Each structure stands twice: as C-alpha cells, then as structure tokens.
Amino acid sequence: MRHLPLSENYASFSERSRKAVSDILISARDVLVEQGYPRLTMRNVAERAGISVGNLNYYFANKQDLLRELLQAIIQGYVEDFSQIIHDKDRAAIDRFESVVRFIMGDLETRETTGFFPALWALANHDPVAAHEMDRIYDVEKGVLADLIAEVRPDLSEDQVNILALFVMGAIEGQTVFVGFKRKNSELLPVVTNAAAFGFRRLVSEIDGSEIARLS
C-alpha cells in the first residue's frame, strides 16, 4: 500500500508522536477502505490502532480533525505519485500522455483506490473539508494531463486544453466503480485500459478546437 505522508502540521512533533499519529492515520485509512465511512468511528480507529479512545482524542481532538488529516495524508500520497511521473523529453508528448493514462488506470485496481475514492466523492457532496481535499488531488491530476495535452496540441487555447484534461480525468476516474478492486468487471481492467488509451489518444490528437464549443 501507498505510504501515508504526515502533513507539515506535525513537523515539530517528537518522533514518538509522529509514529503514533502515523499509526492512527493508517488505522483510520484501513477502516475507511475496508468498512466504509459509516463504520469509521473513533472507537473502531482506536481499536485498530491498539490505543484507547481517550488517547485517540488526545492526538485528534475530534472526528473532524481526524478526517481532515486522514484525507490530507491519503491524498498527499497520490499527489506525490503524480509528481513523480517522469516527463521523459525523449519520447513524443502523445506517447507520454498515453503512459500517464495507463499509469492512472493501473492504480484503479488497488483495494485502497477502489475503497477510498467513492467514499471521498460521496463525502465531498456534503463535507467542505472533503470537497477541498478532493479539489486538491484532482487539480494536480488535471494539471499533469493538461501539461501533456498542451504539448501535444499547441494550437489549442488554455481553456480548450483544460476542458480536454477535465474530461479525460473524469473518464479515467469513472472506471473505478466498474473495473476497480473486486468490482463486477475488474478482470476487464487491462482491455478497458486499452480502449481508454486508444480513445484518449485519438481524441486529444484529432479534436478540433471548434468541436469543443459547438452546440449539440
């Protein structure tokens, strides 16, 4: 599983405390991913982390705080992954674009991703903190895609590039609930990935700027 990087809020903490906080966040993530948000209770997290509820409340004064830090930590992990995608300048931009698409889709089949993101999306509908963290990760993901699309299509405006990136990102993320971990068609992820790669490649390469704005 992805590691859980602590936010800078904990920079000044002792190593022991950082370990405790980290253990708690890992436990919370596991509960959330394995049992869903309604079962993400302070008790369950404390039990999973092997500490008392009182102690959990010492590290996280309330559930809101825990949830915020949890979302930040999980999302930071994904953000760091995206940031590490190498922009190998030797390869054609469109090929690097396809690589990124395939990379993101490859992640959908992990238990963590399938368990976490639908919960995040649902939460973001009513929880501002979740909505904010959701924006954070997808701004990064969209930025990665937009950079590559801009390189492939210097003729497009920034807005047009942005729209394409937004669509491609949503289209990829949407696969989660159909071919994700233990989902009904999870064995089809590889071939769906092929369809995605082909489709987005064509789309990005061939769409005319005017198509984006045209009336239906």
Next chain:
Amino acid sequence: MRHLPLSENYASFSERSRKAVSDILISARDVLVEQGYPRLTMRNVAERAGISVGNLNYYFANKQDLLRELLQAIIQGYVEDFSQIIHDKDRAAIDRFESVVRFIMGDLETRETTGFFPALWALANHDPVAAHEMDRIYDVEKGVLADLIAEVRPDLSEDQVNILALFVMGAIEGQTVFVGFKRKNSELLPVVTNAAAFGFRRLVSEIDGSEIARLS
C-alpha cells in the same frame, strides 16, 4: 425531479398506503441526496415525511427494507428513462449513439444524480443490496450503449462491443463528480459533453478490434 416508481410489491396496496409509501421514499431520497447516507436515519426520514418514527416502521419494518426499496425505486426511474430512449431507425447508428451519450451526460447536472450516485457507489463497496441495485442500473445502461455500438460496428465481436460499452459508460459516469450539480466545474458540462461526444464517436468508429487486446 424524476418521479419515484413504486415497485410491484405495492401493487395491492390501498391508494392511501401507496401515497404514504411514495411520500416516505421521496423524503428518504431527498435526505440521502441533500444530506448524504450517514444522515439517512429513520428519524430524519420520518421528520421529513411529517410522520412519526413508529409509523415509518409500520411501512418499512427496518432500515434495510427502506434502503432496498429506496434504491430500487430511484434506479427504476433511471431504468425507465433509458428504456425510453428512442431508437430512431431513420438516423445513422453512430448519430443515435452520440445522442445517447449526450442524453446521459445531460442528466449529470441534476442535483439528484450528483447526490445519489456517488452515495450508491460508496455504499456498493460494502452493502450487497446496494451492489445489486447498482448492477441492475448499469446493466441496462451498458446494454443500451452496447446495442448501438454493435450496430455501428458489426465487425466487432460481442466481447469487444461489451468492453467498449463498459469503458464509455464508466467514462461518462465519471464526469459526475467533476461537472455534476454544484461541483467545481459544473459550468463546463456542455463543453465537456462535446469533448465526450467527439471522443466516443471517434473511438467507437475507428478502433480496431486488435487494439483492445494489445499489450500496453
């Protein structure tokens, strides 16, 4: 808002009962959509419906039953909509395919759709009833897409058609959390729809069967 068709379980009920059940389901849907699943409590639903908890339990013996009927009713509404998509034989299959894509995407911006589906996806990760209802609606949606794709591309095998339909469906549904109701980029739904229409049209028209199975 979409109406909530009662299941045939209630066919034999009195008009008064059907009205009460319908009111309850509408209240439950509103609570779910507006406040999210964790707030979907028997008390909240009863209060919203203007009845007592006792009476709510009279109509739905337990929360599981209420949730099942709610999911069935909501999903039946979507299923009926899909079933009504006219297969206008005068138009080319690829044009009808694009119409369907635009129709589905047009639905994403409704409050109900944006509020409901992420909740359903999250629920389906841990609740078998939700998982089953989710399968039901997406089998229909995928079937609609697959029929059209098969008509456009008689050269593809059933499996290949199915994979394309699965991808297109996931790609459309994924837009929900980015351009849905009150989401950050909801004003971009029309142009993203254009990108989707263009991209899927190209994909379906031009992909070679061998592309689907090729190694990455």
Next chain:
Amino acid sequence: MRHLPLSENYASFSERSRKAVSDILISARDVLVEQGYPRLTMRNVAERAGISVGNLNYYFANKQDLLRELLQAIIQGYVEDFSQIIHDKDRAAIDRFESVVRFIMGDLETRETTGFFPALWALANHDPVAAHEMDRIYDVEKGVLADLIAEVRPDLSEDQVNILALFVMGAIEGQTVFVGFKRKNSELLPVVTNAAAFGFRRLVSEIDGSEIARLS
C-alpha cells in the same frame, strides 16, 4: 390441552363474539406458555389469533384487561378440574387423599402447567391482579386437600388442618420447576410422585398436633 372457560362477563355476548374472545384467550395462553410473559405482547397475541391489533383492542381495551381475563380463564379451567375430583365415599379418606396428590402431580408434566405457573408466580409478586387470581386457584386446591385431611384426622383443629394442606400444596407445586415439562429431571416425575405420595400419607396420618406448633 385444557379448555378455556369464558367468565360470566361474556354471558350476554353473541356466539360470534364469544368465539372471538375464546380464540384470543387461547392464543394469548399459547404465547404466554410457549414464549413467556415478556413476549406476551398485543401484537403477538393478535398475530397468533389471526386478527388485527385494532380488533384485539376492541375485545380487550388494554393489556391489563386481557391479562386479567386470561388468568381468570386459565385458572377457572384448573378450578373446574379440582371440583371434579370425585369424593368416592367408598374408599378410605387417606386413599382418596393420596389419589388427589397423585392427580395434581400428574398435571405438572404438561407443557401448559410448567409454562404457566412459574409465570404466574413471578407476575403475582408485582401484579395485584395476578396475585388475586393466584389466591383464587390455590384457595380451591388447598380446600380440596384440607377437606380430605380433616376427614383423615378429625382430631386436628381447623388451623392445624389448614397448615398441613398449605404445606402439602406448596410441596407439590414446587415440583413443577424441577420435574415439569422439559425440565432437567422431568423423567423422574413418576418416582418423585411415589415419594410424595408416601411422604404426605405418612405426614398426614402420623403428625401430632403439637408438632406443628413446636419450636424448632
């Protein structure tokens, strides 16, 4: 099972009503005997009787009333049985006494008796109605025993006879919870009955009046 004689309260009722009341009481008795007092709910009784709760409340305005009538009816059945014990004047009084002891003990093994009386005793500790009905049945039972003891022992005072009858009655009833229906030692009822018959016969025949009042 013993029949359930309706009290004279229902003498003026139509045959149809008497049938309904009787059905309800039988259902209530069955629920009480089979499931215990905590499960003797209006709903359970109505369901068992195949009528609605509303209708049950039509016949018995509240649970107290139902319970009172139920206790009266059940106990009346036992009372009538006791009353039918033939005082065969041809046999010796002590033999008839033993017959009555054996008769009462023979009843303990029925499901109804084992299920009903402990519930009645527990109820009588806190419910005046139950206490009153309990007095009623045991006054009769004690009277039967006392009459025979008085015949066996004309030398004893009425008080002394009464005390002996009270003791014998309690001693018999107490067997219920040890050798009653499905109780741990229920297969020993016949031999325990022998011990009882022998013991009470000796006791009644041989005890001296002065023994009853002596200090321990």
Next chain:
Amino acid sequence: MRHLPLSENYASFSERSRKAVSDILISARDVLVEQGYPRLTMRNVAERAGISVGNLNYYFANKQDLLRELLQAIIQGYVEDFSQIIHDKDRAAIDRFESVVRFIMGDLETRETTGFFPALWALANHDPVAAHEMDRIYDVEKGVLADLIAEVRPDLSEDQVNILALFVMGAIEGQTVFVGFKRKNSELLPVVTNAAAFGFRRLVSEIDGSEIARLS
C-alpha cells in the same frame, strides 16, 4: 441482604471498577426483586445505580451480559451459604438433615428470595442462561440434601437417595410462593416449617426403597 460476590471475571479489575460493577449488580438485583423482570431495563438499572446508560453499557456491553452476571452473582451468594452449612459430626445425621431443611426454609421469607426465585424459574423456561444458572444452584442444594440422606439411609441406592433429595428440595422451594415475603400466608412460615421438618424426617427415615419404584 445477602452480599453479591463478584465472579472471578472481575478479579483483575481496579477497585473502582469492582465497586462500580458491584453497585450495578446490586441495583439490578434490587430492580429485579422489587419490580420484576419486565421492569429490569438498562435505563432502570442505570438510574438506580446513579449512572448514565452509556456508562452502564461501558461495564456491561449488553443486557444479556448484565443478566448473566447478575444471575451468577446472586446464585453464587446462595451457593456459598449452602457450602457453609456445618456438618456437625457430633449430631445424628437425621438431626442435621432437619437442620438443613429448617435453614433453607428460614430463607424463604426474605424479600430477596421471594422476589428472585419465581423470576428465575419463569426466566429459565425460555432463557438458556437462566436455565443454566438455575441448574447450578439446585445441583448444590440437592447435593447437600443427598449427602445427608445417604448418611441417614445407607441402605438406599444412589438413585433412590437422589430422588428423595430432589423431592425434598422441590417441596421446600415450592413453599416460597405461599409463605414467602409478603405472600398471603407468610405468617405461617414457622408452623409450615414444622410440618415440613416432621414430614421430611419421617419420609427419609421410613420410606422403603421399593416404595419409590412402585406403580401408583
């Protein structure tokens, strides 16, 4: 009142916890004895103990657990009393037997005994835990009686001794509901005790083994 010995489950608890558990069990016993089993609710117990329902559930995770511990504790108190009955070897076995009979009967008039045992008997008809605890106490009581009877009557087989002990025990316990605390004839307990002592003494001394097996 009898003290309530905590089971060894609580041996490792802090003094404060043991005090709390003990207070709760005492409160629960009082509620059960004074108000009966249907009123033995978590809320009533908590209120009686002067704590919150939440705290009650902290000590006893559910009502079943509370009931089990309560029954165990109450019964352990009686068991310990029985175990302390001195087998004074200087006196004749039959005299010691009579003493035990008188000792047990002397207990019937306490509020606790009269309130508790009928509730236990009723409960045992439908609750396996109650049935088990009931077996536990009566196995001890029967053992005490059987030991003495065997000493009095070395000519009887173990089975025969057991049957006599079973009968005597039931006969004693049965007095509870007639001459127990605040029962109709409670003032007669002393004289009934005399009758019992005399009757059982004669029975045990004089019954012939063959009487136990004879047909009625």
Next chain:
DNA sequence: AATGAATGAGCGTTCATTCAT
C-alpha cells in the same frame, strides 16, 4: 366488528466527546 394507520414513549445500543488520574 374489524381494519389499517398513526402516535409517543420506551427499549437496547452506539456514538463522539470530556475528564480525572
């Protein structure tokens, strides 16, 4: 007579949170 619909109180239980130690 009989039903179905409705209520409000109370049930056992879980929850996030607080606090003394």
Next chain:
DNA sequence: TATGAATGAACGCTCATTCAT
C-alpha cells in the same frame, strides 16, 4: 502521553394504545 470512566444525544426498533373508516 495514555488510560479508563463517564456523559448525553442519537441510533434502529418495539410497544401499548388510539382513531378514522
């Protein structure tokens, strides 16, 4: 830091009872 103890509100659900039809 860490625990165990405590709270009060809310949870899903059942209950006896009422009422319009």
